[in-house]
Amino acid sequence: MHQSKRKGKLALMARSNIEKEIEAYILDNKEMHYRLAYSYVKNKEDALDIVQESICKSISSMESLKELTYIKTWFYKIIVNTSLDFLRKRKRLIIGDEDFLATYDGGVVDHYEDIDLQKSLEDLPDNYRSIIILRYFEDLKIKEIAEILDENINTIKARLYKALEKLRIKMND
Amino acid sequence: MKDNKVEKLRKEYMDVSIPEELDFVVKKALKEGKRDFKKKQYNKKLRAITTSAAAVTVIFTVAINTSQVFANTLSRVPVVSSIVKVLTINEHIINEDRYNADIKTPAIEGLENQDLQNSLNEKYIEENEKLYDAFIADMEALKENGGGNLGIDSGYEIKTDTDRILSIGRYVVNTAGSSSTTLKYDTIDKEKEVLITLPSLFKGDSYIEIISRNIKQQMKEAMEADEHIHYWIEEEIEELNFHKIDEDQNFYINNEYQLVISFDKYDVAPGYMGTVEFVIPTEILQDILVSNGYIRQ
Numbered sequence: 001m002h003q004s005k006r007k008g009k010l011a012l013m014a015r016s017n018i019e020k021e022i023e024a025y026i027l028d029n030k031e032m033h034y035r036l037a038y039s040y041v042k043n044k045e046d047a048l049d050i051v052q053e054s055i056c057k058s059i060s061s062m063e064s065l066k067e068l069t070y071i072k073t074w075f076y077k078i079i080v081n082t083s084l085d086f087l088r089k090r091k092r093l094i095i096g097d098e099d100f101l102a103t104y105d106g107g108v109v110d111h112y113e114d115i116d117l118q119k120s121l122e123d124l125p126d127n128y129r130s131i132i133i134l135r136y137f138e139d140l141k142i143k144e145i146a147e148i149l150d151e152n153i154n155t156i157k158a159r160l161y162k163a164l165e166k167l168r169i170k171m172n173d
Numbered sequence: 174m175k176d177n178k179v180e181k182l183r184k185e186y187m188d189v190s191i192p193e194e195l196d197f198v199v200k201k202a203l204k205e206g207k208r209d210f211k212k213k214q215y216n217k218k219l220r221a222i223t224t225s226a227a228a229v230t231v232i233f234t235v236a237i238n239t240s241q242v243f244a245n246t247l248s249r250v251p252v253v254s255s256i257v258k259v260l261t262i263n264e265h266i267i268n269e270d271r272y273n274a275d276i277k278t279p280a281i282e283g284l285e286n287q288d289l290q291n292s293l294n295e296k297y298i299e300e301n302e303k304l305y306d307a308f309i310a311d312m313e314a315l316k317e318n319g320g321g322n323l324g325i326d327s328g329y330e331i332k333t334d335t336d337r338i339l340s341i342g343r344y345v346v347n348t349a350g351s352s353s354t355t356l357k358y359d360t361i362d363k364e365k366e367v368l369i370t371l372p373s374l375f376k377g378d379s380y381i382e383i384i385s386r387n388i389k390q391q392m393k394e395a396m397e398a399d400e401h402i403h404y405w406i407e408e409e410i411e412e413l414n415f416h417k418i419d420e421d422q423n424f425y426i427n428n429e430y431q432l433v434i435s436f437d438k439y440d441v442a443p444g445y446m447g448t449v450e451f452v453i454p455t456e457i458l459q460d461i462l463v464s465n466g467y468i469r470q
Contacts, residue, residue, distance in 0.1 A: 019207070026199060027199065027203075030199045031195070034189075035191075038189050039186060044192050048195065051198060051202070052199075052202040053202075053439065053444050055199060055206055056202050056205055056206040056209065057412075058206070059203065059209070059210050060210045061412030061413065063412070064411065064412050081408075082443065085403055085445075086443065086445060088403060089401055089403065089443070089446070117178055117181055117182060118185060132179075132182075133186070136182070136183055137183050137186040
């Protein structure tokens with residue numbers, strides 16, 4: 001009886017520590033998370049919505065985080081999935097070129113070549129684009145990306161290679 | 174060549190400007206997340222306690238429901254006009270440039286059961302005062318930190334108003350860069366003047382399983398029929414997945430005498446789906462209904 005009570009207490013303490021760690025991590029990395037969300041949805045309001053939703057989800061499912069060393073991949077996974085869910089829904093709302101225009105409303109009018117490059121990145125299928133973003137912009141390892149996207153390492157490698165190919169081919173058009 | 178392009182893209186990526194509301198949104202989400210988590214834990218405990226309370230309610234309702242003849246007789250008696258009504262007794266309005274609040278508090282009138290009427294009305298007032306206070310606190314905090322946008326819209330709608338049944342739905346929409354919506358229903362038997370609870374409608378607790386199974390089926394079908402519809406039933410993050418309804422899941426009874434189960438935004442689907450509801454076909458409930466007094470085909 002005493003034993004189990006103590007166990008319960010220890011578990012509670014461990015959880016409140018995890019909760020604190022998660023909270024600190026979320027506060028420290030909020031800008032990175034915002035950028036990641038933004039890279040998918042391309043506007044402020046939706047990116048904020050995704051950050052907010054991801055935080056709520058992460059806290060309410062914090063029992064799914066087994067070890068604190070995985071906190072980054074664990075949280076990225078939530079953001080990526082939340083963003084993809086959002087895009088799936090939005091697809092039906094997009095009419096014509098509005099999305100393209102909205103994407104470049106942010107004051108990048110000066111350098112057109114970057115817009116082409118941006119556009120070719122936008123044109124990649126979501127699962128290819130995610131890999132480019134996570135590998136080159138967020139500096140994650142292939143292994144971590146595999147965890148986030150729930151794919152095996154070889155699939156990620158193959159897609160990364162193809163994604164780079166596609167970016168190059170597009171640019172030569 | 175490749176590196177150069179990637180570097181350019183990376184720069185664009187890193188150059189995205191960080192909105193000033195981010196800090197506030199993050200902190201608020203943390204607070205909400207923790208509150209939801211605690212609520213989840215607390216509900217687990219509470220459920221054990223309320224089961225006995227629910228059992229008591231069942232006894233009350235059974236008395237009305239068990240007699241099919243009685244129920245039929247009642248429904249045939251022409252009711253002159255329903256004297257039970259709902260009106261707005263209080264409205265808080267804030268209308269500033271970046272801060273908007275509209276909180277309407279309903280009150281029920283005309284019930285002879287004063288205890289029921291008072292307890293509902295007090296609950297409505299109390300909950301809305303809390304909403305209003307929380308909004309003011311958030312607004313002050315935001316103003317101190319240089320501002321942002323904040324909005325709240327709370328009110329009610331009469332979902333069903335028949336001779337027998339009154340279902341009131343109260344909604345709260347919070348906006349702070351993002352938005353969340355919650356909906357709560359109260360369903361009253363106007364003749365018997367009792368609050369109808371979900372467990373009181375059914376024999377035993379098999380309804381949880383039966384209704385949940387039907388909802389999952391409906392979710393699957395809707396997702397297959399329309400690729401833009403998404404419910405959390407086959408998620409990688411197991412914690413998100415919908416498994417079963419709460420014993421006292423939010424519900425109301427519609428004008429067609431059908432049971433409607435309701436979920437808040439983010440309960441069973443991503444935020445874009447908003448609040449969602451499912452009409453449960455009466456035929457799958459028929460065998461476990463205490464009577465057809467409220468729900469029928």
